[in-house]
Amino acid sequence: MDRIIFVCTGNTCRSPMAEGLFKKIIPEFEGVVLSRGLAGANGMPPSPQAVEIMKEYDIHIEKHRSKMIEYSDLSKDTLILAMTRTHQKVLETAFPEYRSQIRTLLPFAGGTGDVPDPYGGSLETYRTCAGMLQATIMNIRRKVL
Secondary structure, X not given: OOEEEEEEOOOOOHHHHHHHHHHHHOOOOOOEEEEEEOOOOOOOOOOHHHHHHHHOOOOXXXXXXXXXXXXXXXXXXXEEEEXXXXXXXXXXXXXXXXXXXXXXXXXXXXXXXXXXOOOOOOHHHHHHHHHHHHHHHHHHHHHHO
16 A cells, blocks of 8 residues: 545544554555545644644644545555544445445454544543544554555
């Protein structure tokens, strides 16, 4: 695979946090790592809570701006990791020719369920989400290298 894209709803919380954590945890990945959204606006800043929590990991996402996923992001060697099963279904419908490359993040890492959306939650909610993403990304290392 030459590209990994983390996908959530608005690309302001979960997927930018996952992108930052992936780049920090697996710096030896030689491909492109991106984050995208499904149903938000392009150009939005990350949530203030996501920015604050990522600083605890020494990851700076304050310059990130949301971007919705589009065909130009995809290739035959792209792994698309959705935060929820619903996101996966939306992606499979929107990009049917990439269906075999679309996965839900937690099951891909050997777990179950979805990554809960922290949007609008407390710092502790974001901290819990970031910890879940960190553990999950550590579990996919062998699958992506």
